[in-house]
Amino acid sequence: MSVHVRRDADFQPELRKNLVTREWVVIARGRGKRPSDFAVPTGEQEPVPEHDSKCPFCTGNEKNTPPEVFAVRDGGGANSGGWTVRVVPNKFAALRREGSDQVRQVGLHTARDGHGAHEVIIESPAHNLDLWEMTEGQVESVIEACQQRFLAYESGEILHYVLVFRNHGARAGTSLEHPHSQLIAAPVMPRQLQVEMQGAAAYWEYLGKCVYCALIEDELRSGERIVLETRHFIGVTAFAGRYPFETWILPKRRAIRFAAMSEEEAADLARVLKDTLGRLAGCLNRPSYNYAIHTAPAAEHNVRAYHWHMEIFPRITTLGGFELGSDIYINVVAPEEAAVFLREAKAPVG
Ligand SMILES: [Zn+2]
Ligand SMILES: [Zn+2]
Ligand SMILES: [Zn+2]
Numbered sequence: 001m002s003v004h005v006r007r008d009a010d011f012q013p014e015l016r017k018n019l020v021t022r023e024w025v026v027i028a029r030g031r032g033k034r035p036s037d038f039a040v041p042t043g044e045q046e047p048v049p050e051h052d053s054k055c056p057f058c059t060g061n062e063k064n065t066p067p068e069v070f071a072v073r074d075g076g077g078a079n080s081g082g083w084t085v086r087v088v089p090n091k092f093a094a095l096r097r098e099g100s101d102q103v104r105q106v107g108l109h110t111a112r113d114g115h116g117a118h119e120v121i122i123e124s125p126a127h128n129l130d131l132w133e134m135t136e137g138q139v140e141s142v143i144e145a146c147q148q149r150f151l152a153y154e155s156g157e158i159l160h161y162v163l164v165f166r167n168h169g170a171r172a173g174t175s176l177e178h179p180h181s182q183l184i185a186a187p188v189m190p191r192q193l194q195v196e197m198q199g200a201a202a203y204w205e206y207l208g209k210c211v212y213c214a215l216i217e218d219e220l221r222s223g224e225r226i227v228l229e230t231r232h233f234i235g236v237t238a239f240a241g242r243y244p245f246e247t248w249i250l251p252k253r254r255a256i257r258f259a260a261m262s263e264e265e266a267a268d269l270a271r272v273l274k275d276t277l278g279r280l281a282g283c284l285n286r287p288s289y290n291y292a293i294h295t296a297p298a299a300e301h302n303v304r305a306y307h308w309h310m311e312i313f314p315r316i317t318t319l320g321g322f323e324l325g326s327d328i329y330i331n332v333v334a335p336e337e338a339a340v341f342l343r344e345a346k347a348p349v350g
Helices: 136-155 191-207 211-222 263-284 321-326 335-344
Strands: 014-017 024-027 070-073 083-089 103-106 109-112 117-122 161-168 180-186 226-229 233-237 247-251 289-294 309-314 329-331
Touching: 070 136, 083 136, 117 136, 136 161, 136 180, 136 263, 191 211, 191 289, 211 226, 211 233, 211 247, 226 263, 226 335, 233 263, 233 335, 247 263, 263 309, 263 335, 321 329
Parallel strands: 024 329
Antiparallel strands: 014 024, 070 083, 083 117, 103 109, 117 180, 161 180, 161 289, 226 233, 233 247, 247 309, 289 309
């Protein structure tokens, strides 16, 4: 199941349950290893130039993307230079504006048009920077762009669900190296969010409080999995993380939607995100990773028991038949061990 990491033969594995979704994972590795045991071998990443004349996301090539839908600019008109962050429709969209909302039967099956939206958030004019290498101000602009796009969908047409996610590196499924995130708006609710929202609602019903708030309190009390803490956020390795070094960023103030963050919170999130990704890059030698922003869907008006958050998945292992066949993940690094490494880690220099 793993490319870079081998399991210990003498370690007693542990099954752990995700507090919110109640999904089980196997933690199959103990303590006593160094980050270099998990890190991406040096030489796997090629050096990347600062500007690539063939890249559609680089400055000067604005005409090679569909017209922008949002930009943070110091100057220049729409679809010209002078931007710091630029949001454009994805040319190779997974879901499109066109199409109808009708559900249809195909024999026994159900189908509908792939109606929705797919956007690219171009995070920097520079071709070769990962998010943690950008200035805090730049990361703040990226977060502002995400908030604005969530708001655009929350106030506009009813698409059931909006996900902002980031793929970085070949193992995380990126096709273009220029720094970018993506947004997909879909007319259906994904299972993952449904399970989280149901778990949060059930916890609220039985215990009268938010499961994520309870988790934050518990993590701060034990400190075992805390990676960092700021005024408004905590970064914590997930107790039942599916991926080695899986790290969650949670706002201390309960809000069901990401877009509801204040300016001060957004600035703090920029610091936390930059810091966390920098630590992962330092610890694991710039691994491929994905992250996702989990926020309550705009079309749901009666959500009470939710708490938006970000989940970061370093991709240092490969999924195998057990994961695909059972949906139970094998995580080869104990989250407590990962937290120790990440607390000590610093972003790479140069
Ligand atoms: Zn580029
Ligand atoms: Zn909460
Ligand atoms: Zn989540």
